[in-house]
Every structure is written in C-alpha cells, then in structure tokens.
Amino acid sequence: MAKLLYSATASLDGFIAGPGGDMSWLKDHLTGPNPTAERLLANVGAILAGNRTFGGDDPNRGTDKEGAFGGQYHGPAFVLTHRPPADPPAGVVFVDDLHRAVAAAREAAGDRYVNVLGADVARQCLAAGLLDEVLIFFAPVLLGDGVRIFDQPGGTTIGLEPIPGETDHWYRVRY
Template identity: 40%
Template sequence: MSKVVMDVSMSLDGFSAGPNVRPEEPMGDGGERLHEWAFSGKGPDGEVDSAVRRELDAMVGATIIGRRTFDLGLAPWGGTPWPGVPSFVVTHRTRGDLLGDNGGTFAFDGLEAAARRAKAAAGDKDVVVLGADVGGQLITAGLLDEVWIHLVPRLMGEGTRLFDGVRAELIPEDKPVAGAATHLRYRVARNEAER
C-alpha cells in the first residue's frame, strides 16, 4: 500500500524556504540553495546525494502540493513536479483538472480527498508531499506516514519554518546518511499526530 511521504530540504535553523517568497523567487531569497544537494552530485560524498535523489524519483507515484506551491511552481516545473506524474493540489478553490506541459495532470481538491485520490493514483508507489503548509495539515489530520528531511548545512536566518506550530512525534526509520546534506527519515507516530 502506498505511503504519504513529505520530502523536504531544510536549513539547520529550520527553514524550508528563504524570505520573500514570490513568483520571481519561488523558494524565497536564497532558498534554491537548499536544493543544490539534489542536483550537483559533487563533493567527496556526492554519490550519497545522487542515490537519495534516484530513490526519491523511483518511488513517486503521485504528489500532493499546496495551492501556493502550485501557483509558484507551475512555471519553473514546466508542468507537474515529476513529468507525467499526477499531482493533487490542496485548495478551497477547486477547478477542473489541468494538464501540465510535461504530461502530468493537476487535480484540485480538499485535503482528505486529495490524499485519498493521490494514494489511489500512486498504485504501488508512494505519494510525495511538497510544501510546508500542506505537510503540516496532513500531519495534523493524521494523513502523513513519513517525513524525509534533507538537512542542509546552511543558516537561513528567516523564511518559511518547517512545521511551524505543528505537534507530532517522529520516529527514526533509518540511520542518517550524509553527503552535501544529511538525509533523515522518520515515521509519524499516529497517536501523537492525531492529538
């Protein structure tokens, strides 16, 4: 059965995006630096980062994204975050499906319906969640199974805090592995997430 997994890069001081998020800088000022580990594959342990990225790409059967992430990400992605992969946008402003330029479809729905539909669409793969706010909503609703954090050795000082105000217990799933980022995996303890 597919899992709902939040995959996110985070600075050492807890930010998943830089300040001043806007269409010209969808990750905020300096926020793109949080994702360099996924694309460079350089450095003495660059193969670790490349392997983590390959594993992530192979597991994606569908995505759940927040409306703001959709609004800001559509142009840079050129369609859905992974080409051809269905994406479910959590929003109160529903609309008809939108076909992305890269073959993926965006569907617009409420939180629980988006999670249910994404799991069905993912088949035997997993659902990857993008966006700090929607990730927090999924934890609070008891719909998030795992959190994969890519801890980047950078201090942002300000920006979008990951899981700001959300309470949950996270249980380590694997040993951390380190390349340009330290890759951490946690299972969400259901009894804590549903409080």
Template identity: 40%
Template sequence: MSRVIAIMSMSLDGYVADPDDGVAEVFDWYTAGDVELRTGGSDPMTFRLSPASAEHFRALTSELGAVLTGRRTFEVAGGWGGNHAWGPAFVLCHAVPAGWPRPDSSVHFVTDGIESAVAQARAAAGGKAVGVHGADTIRQCLDAGLLDELTIDLAAVLLGAGVRLFDDLSDVPARLGNPAVIAGDGVTHLRYPVLGSTRPGGTR
C-alpha cells in the first residue's frame, strides 16, 4: 500500500506561515544555494538549493506519485496551473470550487472526508507514496492514523506567531521514530516515521 508522507516547511518555533499567511521565511532555503532544480507540472518553478537540500528534495519527490492537500493550500497555490508537479492532486474541501474541475487538469476534489481523500490519492499514486500538504490536512491524517511519515524542513527562523502545524491534535501523545537528518543551508531536513498514538484506544 502507498505510504502517506506529510511534507511541510516550518519555523523553529512551529509555524508554517506568518499571521498574514506569508511563507517566505520558511521557504528561504529554496533559494539558498547554487544547485538549480526545476519542478514539473503546469506551473513549474526553479529552485536554487544547497547540495544537501537538493539531494534531499530529489530523493523525496522521486518517491511521490500523488499529492493530497486542503482547500487553503490549493487556493494559495492557484491550483498549480491545473497539474501538480508531484502527480494527481486531491483537494480535501467541503464544496468543489467554482470553475473546477477543469479539462486537462489532474486536480480532483474530495468532499466526503479524509479517509476517502487518502484512499483516492493512494489509488492514483500507482504504488508510489502520497505527499500531504497543508497544516489542517496533515493534522487530520495524524488524528485518523493515516500518516506513515512526517517530513519537516525546519527553517532557521523564529516567526513568533502565525499558523502552527501541530495545534489542536486530538490523537496525542503521538509516537515518532528516530529521524533521518540532513543539514542544509538555513534548514534542517527531518524525516520521522509515525509510530502512532500512545493514548489508550488511540489509532495504530
């Protein structure tokens, strides 16, 4: 079965965006080096990463066959031009946005909950992993026991306020295994296996 991997950049004090939804500070590492890396998809971007970050990014993204995210991330990203660089994208939402779905787009909308969204993304991933974006979607996956790995790009910045990644988890304490650690420029890449809740009756 396809693994489900949460992927987020986060400040050292736990924020994935500032109070105005800005993410520039936690993504500074995407322009911190000399290794040029161009994403695919309909709206490709070019990053300039340190050698260590480039190796981490290539290894991680090569594992992915689909992506799962929330409505907020979808809106901020402008729908990725209709096709995400990591494969078919599944957007967890209450209602399909106006003007979507679109012809020649691999963006799909799931309105019947996180379990259905994960199942659809796994089926579309072709045996590869599903990458999960967005703080709320990651929290839902954690609480439902559907997350296999937590990948955090820990940026060397303190934001002090904003959108926190791990607020309001219900299935806690959650046990993580020992991380794989890669030190980049201005960022530490951490990959934790998710072992499950230690709460009696918790998931996994």
C-alpha cells in the first residue's frame, strides 16, 4: 500500500512559503541536480495537494518548469477542497473529504508514494494519523515570515525517527 509522504523545501527558519504564499524565493534555491529529490520523484505515484497549494504561487509559473517537481511530475493528482472549479483541469481530481482523497490517492499510487503537498493538508493527515513520512529539504535562506512547515498552535508533540539509510531530514512519523 502507498505511504503518505509530506515533502517540502523550507527556509532555515521553517517556512515553506513567504507572506501571502509567495514561492518566488525558491527560484534561487532549486538549481542543479538533487539526487534525493530525483529519487523521490521516481517513487511518487500520486500527489495529494490542498486547494491553496494547487492554485497558489509557483516559482516557475509560465515556464516549462511549472508544476510539481519543477514540472517533472506527470501523474495522478488529487486536490482536497470544498470549492472545486467548475471546469477542472485534465488529470486532476477534486475531493471534498480527507479520507476519500487519501484512499483515492493511495489507490492511484499503488506501491509508490503519495506525495502530500501543502502544509494544511499535511497537518490534517498528521492529525488523522494518516501521514507516514516527512522529508524536508532546507534552503540557505531566512524568510522571517510566511507559511510554516507545520503550524498547529496548541497541538501535541509528534515524534519523528530518522529512516536508516536515507538522507538527513527524511523521517518516519511515530504516533
């Protein structure tokens, strides 16, 4: 069965987007080969994103690198939202329930990863006990404000354990 993996690139102070969802800061940090990201992409069978992430800022908007993984991902995508568009884009399924969205994404992914994109969807998956792994890439920048990797004021502590043989900052979630 597919595992749910939340992956993101974050600033060293823990933000995955700047104020207002600004992703332009990533342009300077997504250059050159990244063997871990390339290996991850090869093992992603489906994407589960939130509506804000799906419709939000893309540092590569208007270029051939627009989209997940710099435009390199071409597979099933599921968007968790209560406000689906009237004319959905081809290849994207909009689902209004977390558990149904996860089930559909897992089925589409087979034995590969469901890559969770978006801090809010990741938080919901974590709260529901559905998130299996977390992989964070850190960029050498301090944004100072924006969207945090995880933000759950008053939330409980969730343990993470390094996955043996994997890169730094790739963890298994311990519930």
